[in-house]
Structure formats: C-alpha cells, structure tokens
Amino acid sequence: MILLPTLLLTLAAIASPVHLSSEQQVAVLQEAQTAYELGIELQTSDPVASKEAFRRSANRFNVLVNDGIENGKLWYDLGNAQLQSGEIGESIAAYLSAKRYIPSDGRVEANLEYARSSITYPITGESSTSMLKRLAFWHSSLPTQVRLALGLTLWCSFWICITIRLFKVIPGFKTVTIMLGLSAMAFGVSVGADIADQHQGHGVLTAQEVIVRKGNGLNYDAMFKEPIHEGIEFKILGRRSSWLHIQLPNGVEGWIEKDNAQIVTLSSESKKHS
Helix, strand or coil: CCHHHHHHHHHHHHHCCCCCCHHHHHHHHHHHHHHHHHHHHHCCCCHHHHHHHHHHHHHHHHHHHHCCCCCHHHHHHHHHHHHHCCCHHHHHHHHHHHHHHCCCCHHHHHHHHHHHHCCCCCCCCCCHHHHHHHHCCHHHHCCHHHHHHHHHHHHHHHHHHHHHHHHCCCCCHHHHHHHHHHHHHHHHHHHHHHHHHHCCCEEEECCCEECCECCCCCCCCECCCCCEECCCEEEEEEEECCEEEEECCCCCEEEEEHHHEEEECCCCCCCCCC
C-alpha cells in the first residue's frame, strides 16, 4: 500500500525539473570561479591538473546554464573555461551564445577568433554575412539595435529632405539626400542580414572527429575521405530523427549525427545536444 504512493512521488520528481535555489546558484558559481582560478595557478607547474581544474570549472558553469540562467557574462566565462580545458567546439558555441547578449564586447569577439584559430583542420568559406562584415566594419562593431535605430533615423531624414526639396531648391541638397538614402539602405541591409542569420539554425562540431554522410543514416556513404574535426561551424538546413542536415562554411551539404554537435540559436535560447 505504501509502495504505490512512493513510486508516484518518485516519478513526479523525475518528471518535474528541479531548479537550484539562489543560494545554491551562488555556491555553484563560486565553485566554478575557484576551480578556474586554480587552473590558472597550475598552468605552469602542473598542466594536467590545470586542465582538469578548468574542466571542473566548465562543468559548474554548465550547471548554471542548464538551470536556466542566461547572460553574456556566464556564457563568456563558460567559453573561457572550456577553451582552457581543450574543448574547442564547446568554447566556440559558448562564445557565440555570449554574443547574443553582449555583441559589442571586444573580449568575446577576440576569444571567439582565438578559439576558431585553434581548430586543427578548419573549413573556410565566404558567406554573404562575412563579406558584408568586410565591406562595412560597423556591421560587426555596432549592435543590431543601434544599427536599426541609425537606419530608421537616416530613413526619416531622407524623406524629410525629399519633402523640403519639393518646396525649395538648395545647392548640394540633392547630394545630401542621396547619401542619406544610400546610408539608410546600407543599414537596412545590415540589419536584415543579421535577422536572417539569427533565425537560421547554427551549430558547432563538438566531437573530435565527425563523419559527414550523404543521408541521414549510417548506411549512407561519407561525403569526404576523412572525418572533419571539432570546432567547425555550420548552418542547419533540416533535422530528421537523430540527424542534422547541415551546410558547411565551404557550401558543402551533408548529414551528421546530432550527438556530435552543439546547436546554437543566435536569437533565442540555445539548445544543446551532447
């Protein structure tokens, strides 16, 4: 008679997510920071113990992320701990998540680029977004909200100038009007590229070696002679069961097992598969 209620309570506890209290969150954060500081101290004297300390730090930061805490500083600290512990793919995913909250923080961008440079065999390619970043430095240096506000301001100014020109001709006013219109369009394209990119599923390979296949099953042939490696980023074109249809930076499409990657949604809460 006692076993059934006990079993029901146990199943309810398993089904219901249990969140940390504020005190527990603070304790976990302190554990993560202490482990990270220990890793720094041991880097020269005991590299093996140092890496293990960084791994413990990353695990504790991950506890907070899995508990639902979302902010740029936490993702940044998690990325640092993962990078120091040698988890290149996870660190890249964490830095990308940090950029959702603190896009103009130069430390995040610098560490992200360093992590990318640590990839053993990178796959390179020019996307429309990366070309836009090269053509307009402000695309990556200014947050989306700032560019949107500037674009709207320039657009309104453009139409004000158009209205003024209907009633009065001012030397040089036509040139100013054209420049305002072109600038507004440039900011509009920049913001549009951001929105499209943010709502496109992204991911990072987290397994050391990943076989890209021609279909969503182990019976399909591999796309490449050799596996590709941890840290390579991709776009998600589709999902089927435990497989992801992806596009690599060089434009090649294929299928990977989702357990080999971490998914990063740039516009909302990220989801992990590990």
